[in-house]
Amino acid sequence: MLKTYTYPRFEVKPAPEIASGRTLKVPVVVVGAGPVGLGMALDLQLQGLPVLVLDDDDSVSIGSRGVCYAKRALEVLDRYGIGKQVCEKGVSWNVGRTFFREQEVYNFNLVPEADHHRPGMVNLQQYYLEEYLVTKAQQTPNIELRWKNKVVSVTHGDATVTLRVETPDGIYSVETDWLIVADGARSPIRHMMGLEIEGKIFKDRFLIADVVMKADFPAERWFWFDPPFHPNQSVLLHKQADQVFRIDFQLGWDADPDEEKKPEKVIPRIKAMLGAFDGRDREFELEWVSVYTFQCRRMGSFRHGRVLFVGDAAHQVSPFGARGANSGLQDADNLGWKLKLVMAGKSPSTLLDSYSEERVFAADENLLNSTRSTDFITPKSKASKAFRNAVLGLARDHAFARALVNSGRLSVPAFLTTSSHNTPDSEPFAGRMVPGAPMDDAPVIERDPKGKTSGWLLDKVGNQFVALYFTNDPATLDAATIDALSNLSWGGIPVQPLLVSPKPGTAIGGIPTIEDMKGIVAQRYDARPGTVYLLRPDQHVAARWRRLDAAKVQAAVAKASGNA
Amino acid sequence: MALTLTPNFNEVGKTYFNAYSPGDDFYELLINTHRDLSDEQSEQVNARLILILANHIGDIATLRDALQLAREGV
Structure with missing residues (x-):
């Protein structure tokens, strides 16, 4: 190999x-x-x-x-x-395509929204x-x-x-x-x-092969249900670094793992799959093969x-x-x-x-x-398979069925909305950045005395508690607000204040400003001037308010840190 | 009433952070309803389900469109 x-x-x-x-x-x-x-x-x-x-x-x-x-x-x-x-x-990618037998029935884009630093998947x-x-x-x-x-x-x-x-x-x-x-x-x-450790063992086996080849396949996730080159089972193709492709074949529970790992068994499967694209014979080499089950x-x-x-x-x-x-x-x-x-x-x-x-x-x-x-990919009864195939059959023409096609719902962070360490909203907010939400990223500019550096919101927060304070103009902040922002720490737990403003402004009272040049931070966080977000060291929202009240921020720090 | 063919599942009181969640909630209910049934029993459940939902929709024109759509391409 x-x-x-x-x-x-x-x-x-x-x-x-x-x-x-x-x-x-x-x-x-x-x-x-x-x-x-x-x-x-x-x-x-x-x-x-x-x-x-x-x-x-x-x-x-x-x-x-x-x-x-x-x-x-x-x-x-x-x-x-x-x-x-x-x-x-x-290899960065955002697009996934799903095929049923010969036809593409559905595709998705993991990051339909611009202005995020990182792609949906690498x-x-x-x-x-x-x-x-x-x-x-x-x-x-x-x-x-x-x-x-x-x-x-x-x-x-x-x-x-x-x-x-x-x-x-x-x-x-x-x-x-x-x-x-x-x-x-x-x-x-x-x-x-x-x-x-409790749960379920799934009675199915999968063959994974890392294949090295020069192929101009786009950097996309391709998933086949019941393809002609591997009938009644699923196949998944991923592009990795160094021209290595990951191919995953569903084998069924009865497959013999030792037998299936042999190159003389694996190579024809890959040839049949590659040939199905355009009939061309592509050169490839096996780098690694394994058969897995999962729980x-x-x-x-x-x-x-x-x-x-x-x-x-x-x-x-x-x-x-x-x-x-x-x-x-x-x-x-x-x-x-x-x-x-x-x-x-x-x-x-x-x-x-x-x-x-x-x-x-x-x-x-x-x-x-x-x-x-797993239930969608490997249906366990005749009825279950009939529904699965009906969804795939309708998916090509109808949006509602496309939404039901489930070839893997790709990892997204949990919104910890039920956490007892959140401080619930006391005023209305729109959008996703609820207490317990993993923070949405957004482009920002940070200005320091040496000049300006453009960057991303998530790079400006983390590792410590941060209080974001939204303002139209850092220069207009009154002394009381600056004083309150400078004294949010509680019980020896530091809280770093950060101003977020659409206007460039020099840092006041030592409080750093991040410039929300496109207004995207304010938009994603449904912020207005005076809005405050308390952020945890793991970049999750702990609490938010429409106006700054240092006592409330401190109470939320106490709660998020398990002290209340 | 025109046939709704765009994603339409939701549950009152639930907040969704991913577009696929309500549809997946429904699909899981559907598959669980059939769990441990024989093929014959599953067929009966499906037939009864169609009748119940058809009566709930009520509008014959809508049902006619749905029936026709379901038959196409089978």
Whole structure:
């Protein structure tokens, strides 16, 4: 098989604790250096916390595996400092096409709206993402990565968690205040702790192949129901970086996984598929092949005392919709700032229950959507299949049926509208930016004394609480307003004020201004002069008001931080 | 009453953040209604459902259009 990628081998160093016999004591350990564990480590170091990452391997993901990174995950990766790299290397796409037998019946555009920094989706082999995350983590003095370090036991005490860690050079112990488990779908630590994960196994098998070829297919997601080259089953085509294409064939439950992985079996399937485009014989080479099944399940709670579960260890969905790594990165997004507040003694440890509350809510939404997609893609009864085919048959001509075609509802962030940490609206607002909403991006200009830099709203907020104050002209703000904005912090939790204005203006009283040059921020947030938004460190809306009242903002900070 | 052929599902009191959600809510209800039924039972459910909905719509001209549309292309 061809190789477009050389797997790095990370340096394995003997842990000093093996020779010294001492127990290593650290505040936070992350187990698992996949996209979610590494994201978690980067999030925590942005909060100023030192992190130890343990991984039982010494390389990145073998095979492309996770492929699609959605807009919200890219925005989180921007916060971690690698969003640009992922977008530049990856293949951006917004259009998906769905075919039924020979005909295209439906297409969608993920970002029908202009003026967002990141595209709807970027396709990139998982190994690249992991490599970028590792490189970033290695550049960060606060993160220590230990490869070939396998956790073999977990003892959960009242005040600490103790791990036994097996390495090529021997065994040692780590004592930590907090353990974050990012060790994947099979989660050895979940098993060691005897914790349940409940849900459904879907009785179907899928073949995935990474194929290297020079083909001028557009950067789009193509999905076939019942195509002539693979009757009665579905097929999915994605373009990745380096002219690598991901092809996913539904095989059915009775397929023999070992048999199906053999090149002599895989190659004719791909030839038949490629030939179906225009009858041309295209040259290609196989790079990676795998057969998978999947489960839709989650743990009852993602927090167990001092142990927090993130990513696939906590929840798994079908791959239709790219909700695996994308939702895992949002777990990290949600947890980092909360753990910091708890560790700094600024929030009670019950704030970590809100991590579970909010991410269980998101996981349930992902499970619901991925189960619905699976039910549509692989109908389980004659009646179910008849409805599915009726929808596909009507879809070509009728808009209502197109809306029902479900070949995967692609990952979008959950609106945490039911979170007990939101402050509900007390005045009417229009639009989507309700308390609990993940922030919509918008183009802005930030002016500093050295000149102006154009940028994006989401790059201006995050990692700390921010209060956006909308005004027509920063120069007209009265002293009382400036004073109130400068004193929004509560209980030792800082709140950074930011002015949003259509007019250029110099910062007043040290308060930075972001220029809403096209008025898009105001439009997306239904803001008028005097409107205030309180934003969480994970770029979610905590509360909003039509006029500034510092006491109300502080009460909302207390609520969002688990102090009220 | 002209036949509505644009997306039309909604539920009072629900806020949707994704256009596909109300349609998917309906489709899930539909598929769940058939869960664990035999093929014959499913056929009966479908027949009864058509009759119930047809009476609810009531307008014969609309129903005529719908019936014709359903038959086309089968």
